[in-house]
Amino acid sequence: MQPLADDIKIWAGELGFLDCGIAKAEFLKDEENHLNEWLQKGYEASMNWMHNHKEKRLDPSVLVPGAKSVISVLFNYFPESERSDPTARIAKYAYGKDYHFVLKEKLNQLALRIQSQTGEFQYRIFVDSAPVMERPLAVKAGLGWIGKHSLLINKRLGSFFFIGQIICDLELKTDSAQTDHCGNCTACIDACPTNAIVEDKVIDANKCISYLTIEHRGEIDSAFKNQFNNWIFGCDICQDVCPWNRFSKPHQEQNFMPTEKMLNYTLEEWEMMTTGEFKKMFAASPIRRTGYKGFKRNLEYVKNKANGRE
Numbered sequence: 001m002q003p004l005a006d007d008i009k010i011w012a013g014e015l016g017f018l019d020c021g022i023a024k025a026e027f028l029k030d031e032e033n034h035l036n037e038w039l040q041k042g043y044e045a046s047m048n049w050m051h052n053h054k055e056k057r058l059d060p061s062v063l064v065p066g067a068k069s070v071i072s073v074l075f076n077y078f079p080e081s082e083r084s085d086p087t088a089r090i091a092k093y094a095y096g097k098d099y100h101f102v103l104k105e106k107l108n109q110l111a112l113r114i115q116s117q118t119g120e121f122q123y124r125i126f127v128d129s130a131p132v133m134e135r136p137l138a139v140k141a142g143l144g145w146i147g148k149h150s151l152l153i154n155k156r157l158g159s160f161f162f163i164g165q166i167i168c169d170l171e172l173k174t175d176s177a178q179t180d181h182c183g184n185c186t187a188c189i190d191a192c193p194t195n196a197i198v199e200d201k202v203i204d205a206n207k208c209i210s211y212l213t214i215e216h217r218g219e220i221d222s223a224f225k226n227q228f229n230n231w232i233f234g235c236d237i238c239q240d241v242c243p244w245n246r247f248s249k250p251h252q253e254q255n256f257m258p259t260e261k262m263l264n265y266t267l268e269e270w271e272m273m274t275t276g277e278f279k280k281m282f283a284a285s286p287i288r289r290t291g292y293k294g295f296k297r298n299l300e301y302v303k304n305k306a307n308g309r310e
C-alpha cells in the first residue's frame with residue numbers, strides 16, 4: 001500500500017491543485033531572524049498585525065496545537081488574457097472571485113477526502129489569512145524556492161499561483177526542500193519601478209505598489225510620481241519579468257474567470273463608478289479590500305501623478 005502522503009497528492013491533483021507537498025509542522029528557525037530584521041527595519045509599513053502572534057507565525061505546531069504536518073498546495077491564477085486598458089492595470093490574481101473562499105472550499109474537500117480514508121483527524125485550513133508563513137512552509141514542502149522578489153517560484157509552474165495549507169495532526173511522509181534557481185538573474189530587482197526590492201528576497205512594503213494600492217490607507221506619497229506604471233490595484237511587474245514565468249499556462253478555474261467588465265472597463269469608466277456600483281461589482285472580488293475610497297484614490301493617483309498633472 002502506498003503511503004497516505006502519495007494519495008493526498010493524487011487527490012490534490014484531482015481537485016485542480018497544480019502541486020502539493022508536505023512538511024513537518026515545526027519551528028521555522030531560519031525565518032526567525034529574517035522576520036525580526038524585517039520588522040525592525042519597519043518594512044511592514046502599517047501592517048502592524050505582522051508583529052502579533054510571532055510564536056504562532058514561526059511554529060505551526062503552536063498555531064494548531066498537536067499539529068504534526070503541513071500540507072501545502074498551489075493553485076494557478078494565470079489568466080488567458082490581460083485587461084484591455086493599459087492605463088488602469090489590475091494584478092492578475094484579482095481578476096476573478098476572491099481566492100480565499102475558492103481555495104478554502106477546495107482545501108476543505110481535500111481534508112474530507114483524507115478523512116474518508118483515515119477517519120477523523122484535527123486540522124485547520126489557511127489561505128493567506130492567519131499568522132502562517134505560507135511561503136517558507138511551501139519551500140520546506142518541496143514546492144519551490146523564494147525568488148529575489150520574495151515570492152515562491154516553482155521550476156515547472158513559475159509563480160502565478162495561490163498557496164494554501166492544511167495544518168493537521170496526521171504524521172505524514174515529508175518532502176525535501178528544493179534549491180534556489182534565481183542564479184545571477186536580477187530582472188525583478190531591475191524592473192521594480194519603486195526600488196521596493198531592497199535586498200534579495202526582502203521587500204520594503206513602504207515602497208511596494210502592491211502594498212500602497214491595497215493595504216495603505218490615506219494619501220499616497222507624491223514621491224512615487226510617475227512610478228506606478230498605471231497599476232490601480234496590486235502590481236505584477238516583478239513576476240511578469242521573471243524568466244520562470246515565461247511558460248505560464250492559463251488556469252481553467254471558472255471562479256477566477258474575469259467578467260467582461262473586469263477585462264474591459266477603462267480608467268474613465270472606473271472613475272464614473274459610484275459606491276453602490278463598486279460594492280456590486282466587487283462584492284466577491286479581492287478588490288473590495290481596498291474599499292471604494294482607496295480604489296478612487298488609486299485611480300486619481302495613476303491618472304494625475306502618472307501624467308504629470310500634479
Ligand code: SF4
Pocket residue numbers: 149191192193194195196197203207208209210234235236237238239
Ligand atoms: S509588486 Fe511591483 S512594486 Fe512591489 S516589489 Fe514587485 S515590482 Fe516592485
Ligand code: SF4
Pocket residue numbers: 147148149153181182183185186187188189238241242243244
Ligand atoms: S526575476 Fe530573476 S531574480 Fe527575480 S525572482 Fe525571477 S529568477 Fe529570481
